[in-house]
Amino acid sequence: MANEIVIAQTTIDNEDQARALARGAVESKLAAGVHIDAPITAVYWWKNEVETAQEWRISYMTTTDRLPQLEAWLSEKHPYDVPQWITLPVTGGSEAYLSWVVEETTRD
Template structure:
């Protein structure tokens, strides 16, 4: 991977079911699309959807990944998510522990089968 492909990002989504949050987090890590994923406790989301103001209980999943793996993570989450228009936001990581950032890069590097 090039230096640009190994820049670290945090990608976030929300879901309305704790089990789905766990499955989305676990699946992305198992497929090396993210080095880790944090699931925040449920919170109340207030949003406008199809002309009405809605309120829902949601869990936020924050994935730590590289820019090189982000397109695959984006596609995987979209395929497994369940919302018509899931939240998908990416934030650049502009600093941090060198050892941690190297770990994220290593854990998101595809390994040959076997």
């Protein structure tokens, strides 16, 4: 179904870059809104080593219609070789909020 709501997430190791990725997506109408979580600790495998890093989680509220453009935009802007990119379906919520997400991500 067109315009289903999703939350797309990535992480980055710099708060200023997190803010830039958030603002750029909203200004481009790729996301209606973005949440940046306080620093989290990431533990992961990278090049045969266990790494630990401080990161900021960025959650984009968008639609399935805008998701491909958001993913392509983020791929160009994100400095990581392999950035986290996951999407979570929104299975419910207030009709007013869900309508707002659709309205704000629709190009004029």
